[in-house]
Amino acid sequence: MDATTDVAVRMPAPVVREREARAVSGWGVLAGVVVGALLGAAIVVLGTIPGDDGPSVPAIVGGGLLIAGSSIASIGLFTVAPGESRVLQFAGRYTGTVRQDGLRWANPFTTKVKVSTRIRNHETATLKVNDADGNPIEIAAVVVWQVEDTARAKFEVDDFVRFVGIQTETAVRHIATSYPYDNHDETGLSLRENADEITETLSLEIAARVQSAGVKVIESRLTHLAYAPEIAQAMLQRQQAGAVVAARSRIVEGAVGMVQLALARLAEEDVVELDEERKAAMVSNLLVVLCGDRSTQPVVNAGSLYT
Numbered sequence: 187m188d189a190t191t192d193v194a195v196r197m198p199a200p201v202v203r204e205r206e207a208r209a210v211s212g213w214g215v216l217a218g219v220v221v222g223a224l225l226g227a228a229i230v231v232l233g234t235i236p237g238d239d240g241p242s243v244p245a246i247v248g249g250g251l252l253i254a255g256s257s258i259a260s261i262g263l264f265t266v267a268p269g270e271s272r273v274l275q276f277a278g279r280y281t282g283t284v285r286q287d288g289l290r291w292a293n294p295f296t297t298k299v300k301v302s303t304r305i306r307n308h309e310t311a312t313l314k315v316n317d318a319d320g321n322p323i324e325i326a327a328v329v330v331w332q333v334e335d336t337a338r339a340k341f342e343v344d345d346f347v348r349f350v351g352i353q354t355e356t357a358v359r360h361i362a363t364s365y366p367y368d369n370h371d372e373t374g375l376s377l378r379e380n381a382d383e384i385t386e387t388l389s390l391e392i393a394a395r396v397q398s399a400g401v402k403v404i405e406s407r408l409t410h411l412a413y414a415p416e417i418a419q420a421m422l423q424r425q426q427a428g429a430v431v432a433a434r435s436r437i438v439e440g441a442v443g444m445v446q447l448a449l450a451r452l453a454e455e456d457v458v459e460l461d462e463e464r465k466a467a468m469v470s471n472l473l474v475v476l477c478g479d480r481s482t483q484p485v486v487n488a489g490s491l492y493t
Contacts, residue, residue: 195394204337204400207274207282212263212289219260226252262294269304273340283336301336305404306347310355312410315362317377322414325362325377327385328407329354329392335400346399353395354406361388367413377411384408445472 226249233245265288266272272284276296284290285303292298309328317323331350333339339346361384362377369376375383385407393403449465 195391197395197398200335200338200342200398200400202280202337202341204283204335207272207284207292209274209282209284209286209290209292212265212291215259215291216263216289219256219263222252222256222259226250226256258294259291260294262291262296263289264292264298265289269302271301271303271336272298273301273336274298280337280341285336299340301333301340303333303336305330305332307331308351308354309409310351310358313355313359313362314414315359317362317367318364319366321367322416323362323367323377324410324412324414325358325408326410327354327358327388328409329389330404330406331392331396332402332404333400334402338398338400343399346401349399350396350401354392357388357391357395360391367411377408381408441472445469448472 229245229249229252231249233242233249264272266284266286268287270287272290274281274284274292274296276293281293281296283301284292284298307328307330310326312324312326314322314324329350333346343349365375365377365380365384367376368378377384388408389403389406392406396403449468
């Protein structure tokens with residue numbers, strides 16, 4: 187990792203970690219609740235039928251208690267959908283997390299908060315920052331993440347979704363200011379030319395920042411990267427000039443090789459004997475023809491080679 191981004195992100199150690207809650211299948215409890223409620227209602231009805239001593243108060247009370255117990259037990263029933271979990275609390279204390287989907291039952295007096303464990307993505311807005319060279323640039327990124335520890339996501343931060351968004355933006359700003367937009371043929375990484383290395387560094391930094399919230403970063407990518415409008419035209423001209431210089435260098439390199447080949451073949455085939463002055467003139471003419479950006483007009487020499 188580059189030294190400019192090798193900065194430890196100091197986050198507090200988590201106080202609570204996820205553990206499995208005590209929960210059972212809810213189908214058996216549901217059947218018991220229905221049977222208990224019906225049985226309690228039947229006892230109450232039978233108790234209200236006048237007998238020799240009038241209505242049976244114990245039967246009415248017993249049936250009412252059975253109905254009340256069934257109602258309380260039904261509060262403990264809850265469903266868990268695929269990709270979701272339920273974080274359980276009792277009297278303010280974390281008691282565990284239920285991840286198994288389906289109809290489940292737990293202590294009726296616990297609160298059951300839904301926490302999604304599905305894969306999500308967050309795309310930052312287009313941020314305007316200065317790169318390592320001080321040039322204003324526009325940058326945006328998308329991060330794919332997932333809740334890994336529901337207890338930390340629920341209790342370590344106020345809003346883990348908003349926390350991920352803010353920390354992602356902070357990491358993108360830090361990465362943008364740590365590297366130049368373009369290294370201009372110098373050594374080192376740049377935002378434009380080393381996208382894979384930069385995004386890997388970005389993923390590591392985001393993961394370090396959101397770890398305390400129980401979030402796992404799956405991937406991050408830059409979605410927008412450009413110079414700010416006020417310098418975009420100047421930087422474009424600089425890039426075009428660099429491209430022209432590079433192209434001319436290749437042309438000159440090829441032309442010199444062709445001239446050398448032509449002189450060598452003329453000498454080898456003994457086609458014509460040229461002195462140093464005529465060789466220089468021939469080299470000059472060939473370079474003009476080969477390196478010129480416009481077509482040349484030939485001139486026919488009606489005299490001898492030396493006149």
